[in-house]
Amino acid sequence: MLSHDELEVMASSYVLLALEPEEREAFQEHLNNCDICLRRVAEMDAVAANLALAVQEREPSPQLRTQILAQVRTERTGAHIAPVKRRMPSAGRLRKLARPAALAAATGILLLLIAGLALRMLNIQESLESSQRRASRGYEAITIMSRADxxxxxxxxxxxxxxxxxxxxxxxxxxxxxxxxxxxxxxxxxxxxxxxxxxxxxxxxxxxxxxxxxxxxxxxxxxxxxxxxxxxxxxxxxxxxxxxxxxxxxxxxxx
Incomplete structure (x- = not known):
């Protein structure tokens, strides 16, 4: 049975639909009783919704996309992102971007980074401590960007x-x-x-x-x-x- 720490690292792969059916079923069952992971998934869903906006201005780098998607194809079924209603930011006294596309690109590559860390941990048994340390910074950045105004x-x-x-x-x-x-x-x-x-x-x-x-x-x-x-x-x-x-x-x- 997977520990809570291992399940939490899998949250990004869940959002990207990059889990095997039995893993996804186990994670969904875990979500019914875990507010922490439920909140994590909700934040990542909001970020994933912005990815489509990045296409017009800048997509995540080809090298990163190739690396992550190659890992997904090797051990997982094809991943895609489900559309989710996105939040629009409020105006502030400081300068804003003309469009949110650059923000979508930034959050998109961070989301792919965390998904990659989760897949590496699952596929090549990377140290849980090492994965969590690096993923934690990515989670924090995504949290900031999902709440950015x-x-x-x-x-x-x-x-x-x-x-x-x-x-x-x-x-x-x-x-x-x-x-x-x-x-x-x-x-x-x-x-x-x-x-x-x-x-x-x-x-x-x-x-x-x-x-x-x-x-x-x-x-x-x-x-x-x-x-x-x-x-x-x-x-x-x-x-x-x-x-x-x-x-x-x-x-x-x-x-």
Whole structure:
């Protein structure tokens, strides 16, 4: 019998219909008695509903889709996403995206990431602790994005003119999540970092996490108290001062 922790990791595969019939039946039975997993599935359903909106602007990277779908085809029946009524965000004082498509792309690749972690755990017996640690960050980011009421597009600089991305913020949670596409690969010994900027002072949030050929990061701070978020290329994974090249920025204050 699967433990609760193992069942919770399977939630994303359940949403994507990537479970075997007996696994799905067991998970559905578990949902009848588990508010935690029921809430997890509801949040992921809301995120999955936004995936269709990403097609017009940017789909998840081909490499990521190929990797995850290959795993699904190897051991599972074909996966598809059921349409669910999506929530529309409310307006805020901070700059919004013109369309929610970039947000859908960001949440879409995070959802596929978590599904991939679940499938790896089920198919190749990956360490439960390792899967949960990485999936937990993805769950948190999806929770933030599903409850986000403010979001912005990144502004690329000349150092990375093709860079694009989404910053989503939940006023309720006072947390944000950022996903960035099309950044040049960091050279050996280099790493991309996110910085919180207030009154000209930059504070390191941390280095960005890889997601196929994209990067992302949780930002556990109240954006209302900041002027901007900047992304830089620094020497190494640790950086106490912002000295590297700025490749993208998000201005949070009104002009």
């Amino acid at each position: 403010r979001w912005w597009k990144l502004e690329a600089t000349a150092a990375a003119p093709d860079a694009a991305g989404t910053l989503a913020y939940s006023t309720e949670l006072s947390e944000a999540s950022i996903v960035i596409f099309n950044l040049p690969s960091a050279a050996k010994g280099k790493a991309y970092h996110a910085w919180a900027v207030k009154s000209g002072v930059s504070t390191n949030i941390g280095n960005l996490w890889p997601l196929s050929d994209d990067l992302w990061r949780l930002i556990p701070v109240d954006l209302e108290k900041l002027d901007a978020i900047t992304i830089t290329l620094e020497d190494g994974r640790e950086a106490s001062e912002q000295v590297g090249t700025i490749v993208a920025t998000v201005t949070l204050t009104s002009d």
